[in-house]
Amino acid sequence: MTLLDQPGTARASDDPDGSRTITIVDPQDGSPVGTVHSADEADVAGAVEAAVRASEAWAATPPAARGALLHAMADGLAARADEVAALNTRETGKPAGDARGGVDAAVGTLRQYAELGPLHRTHSLRGADVAVDYTRPEPRGVVAAITPWNDPVAVAAGLIGAALVTGNTVVHKPSERCPHVGALLGEIWSAPLPDGVLTTVTGDGRTGAALVRSAAVHAIAHVGSTATGQAIAAEALHTGAHLVLENGGNDALLVDADVDPVWAAGQAALGAYANSGQICTSVERVYVHADVAEEFVAALVAEAERWNADGMAPLVDTRMRAEVHRQVSAAVAGGARVLTGGKIPAGSGAHYPATVVVDVASTDDLMREETFGPVAPVQVVASFEDGLNRAVASRYGLAATVLTGSLEHTTEAIRRLPVGTVKVNAVFGGAPGGAAEPRGASGRGFGYGPELLDEMTTRKVVHIGRPVLRARG
Template sequence: MSSRLENYINGSFVAASGSGDFDVTSPVTGERVAVSPVSDAADVDAAFRAAREAFGSWRSVTPSERQRCLLALADNMEQHSEELVEAQHRNTGQPRRIIAEEEVAAGADQLRFFAGAARLLEGRGAAEYLEGHTSYVRREPLGVVAQITPWNFPLMMAVWKIGPALAAGNTIVLKPSETTPESTLVLARLAGEVFPAGVFNVVLGDGSTGQLLSENDTAAMVAITGSVRAGQAVATSAAKSVKRAHLELGGKAPAVVFADADLEKAAEMILTFGTFNAGQDCTAVTRVLVQDSVHDELVALLAAQAAKLTTGELDDAKNDYGPLNNARHFETVCNKLKNIPEHATVITGGVPAEDAAGFFVEPTIITGLHQDDELVQEETFAPVLTVQPFSSEAQAVELANGVDYALASSVWTTNQGHAMRMSRDLDFGCVWVNTHLLLVAEMPHGGFKSSGYGKDLSIYSVEEYTRVKHVMHALD
């Protein structure tokens, strides 16, 4: 029997007052697994009211106490790993081992980083910059922040949002994606065991609910991870009331492979990083740019690696990656694959996984596309890799940078000169060399151009959730 989900407001689960609801379905089987409400303005207002009231005391909590709470939440996550994994698997169909390793264990580690960062915020030292006066800087929390998370990594994205915000002393109203709410609700319950009531609130709903969060006058910032379209809507809404926006949007990551690279290793890792989470990762390899002299060799190696991957099994332990998240996205991807330009060649894949009940797509490699083709320019968010040749380093840079996205990229070479110049010239928020997709809590994540602005992870993300105040004392 499907469960009916509830909002988490002021330390308790409460039924939404909105009359609408929708089914949450498994992308593995297409069956309903839960019923979620569409929270209305009254629900959203109640969450912001609880967060505003909690902020009055939470902002004054010492950094060491905020650290203690974040460390306790990290411990809770690990102790309830199986519950978190099952809740998320119902909504995403991701292999359970991937959720356990890449979201629960990694999320707990990231919370522990933010716990330490709570005690490391810095400002300029106090000094007499004007004779007879001492100036110093206070770094303060913003207040109540609205946060909207996506469906591709529901738990990890929630951790990336709440970790720095709570470390800085803010309170939160968060809306998870309508297709993947359950692991976030478990996280909220676990947080409620260690944080004061009202510090972390979760409201469920669809895009209309997200718009209510963005427009709410109490919110000092709106932070979203999502599509460019959703980010534009949030930025527009935030601008009306001059509130801050933090946008982590899409990507179209190139992997630039030079002829001197270890091609076998590059092919294995690129295919892994391009199909991880079914390619539903804004940093996933989507465009392979390879030096023309080794183009055919690398394509053959990529195809061989693709043949080794398994997906579409009901037993997720057998899958290297799971399904696309929902029916609408699956249909969009399938339509793109049905309309590949005639000048392109599908080397492997290009179709749904054979005999799969859910939204599974085979690993797909496409050559012969032009730079202005949609599959090169627009985010596919699927296990689909395009391969384009280049003849010179300058052309590689031109092709790599020739899209609207600027989140992540990688360079594959044994030549230090290639690596250094490409790291400088690639217009992306992250450049990996001879690897891809790997993240650490200590380093920032975020892009440029249409990929948005603001940083997740690292001390930079904590600073995003603070404001700087100048205080000057007359000495006489």
């Protein structure tokens, strides 16, 4: 198993001189974006060694000074926001507005950690009156940040910002599906920092494998697929690196009998089709109460057709599209029905339509696995309890949404859903800094918010007793 997904429309190649490169094409129309170097083991070792050399001085830098440099990183990104967003759209197909929103979110995240870092503290402890007891936060050392393609700027800002402001040095490995974006971020963000504090290595799965195998890496923060996260965890068993993993999800949406089915369909469509379904917390499976199922499904089909008419953004590449279509086709072969969408369109690029599938079996991959495409698979359930039982039965534990007017059903769902985030009556949203801890196959550790500062540090317990001084003559 490779440690990072191999590219689809991103083509990796070994050059005659022994070097490796990755070529990216635009998923919108198949036009070339460019070619980047794919770091080998020697390149990775050099990046880690540089991080190690810079580590002691960076850890000794006052937190306020580190925070000021994060503000400088944010300033640099803000000054080139349009450039970064446009490159993201070309490389991943992310809609222009969403791409710019991701850059703006990254700027805000860097500023948030710039302010939170100097305030990060642990606890005083109650001991003897004549002693002082407390815990001291210390950086872990070298952090490997391995970031995804679906929100590459905002996610990288969070992981890198939290690691740097707490005194760690960072080696950043962006997804091989957006190496140009990753390299540009590295150029912008490393500019105000001392040498070696932040290094970017672009490459494929072999690059990622070399990075996480390094014994000099003390923590690994990864956002990406479950298979990759599991492979990273296996390597960490040998190196002892601390892990922060946000991996795949199979997020359920429960539609209760008492809600407006047209409103609920709008929520389902937003959850399933935003960013062409390529969001970690996208709606992946829908359980709708039989009392409102007919109206809900009709409204969901209308919503899907509206999204298609407005123009769906492409998937990141044709390999991703092939996997989405495989899941849909396998469900249809098992008896499911496609009410709209479900066909690969003619022409270049990696487009796939907003799709509604009904009569899906619980054993189909479309209901069991992360699809990461604009597909809303629907099951009709006889009761809220039936839907909740089905929602609970998943190896993933990222997030889930409940649409209901019942306080009883709300509290029962919150209690029983084995996920890091439960959303009631809204598929997206929530207060800033609301860090969540994924469960099961979806990962471990807090990947966002103030809690990420705790993940990036260790705690040392300190006891200072009263000395007995030598008597003076």
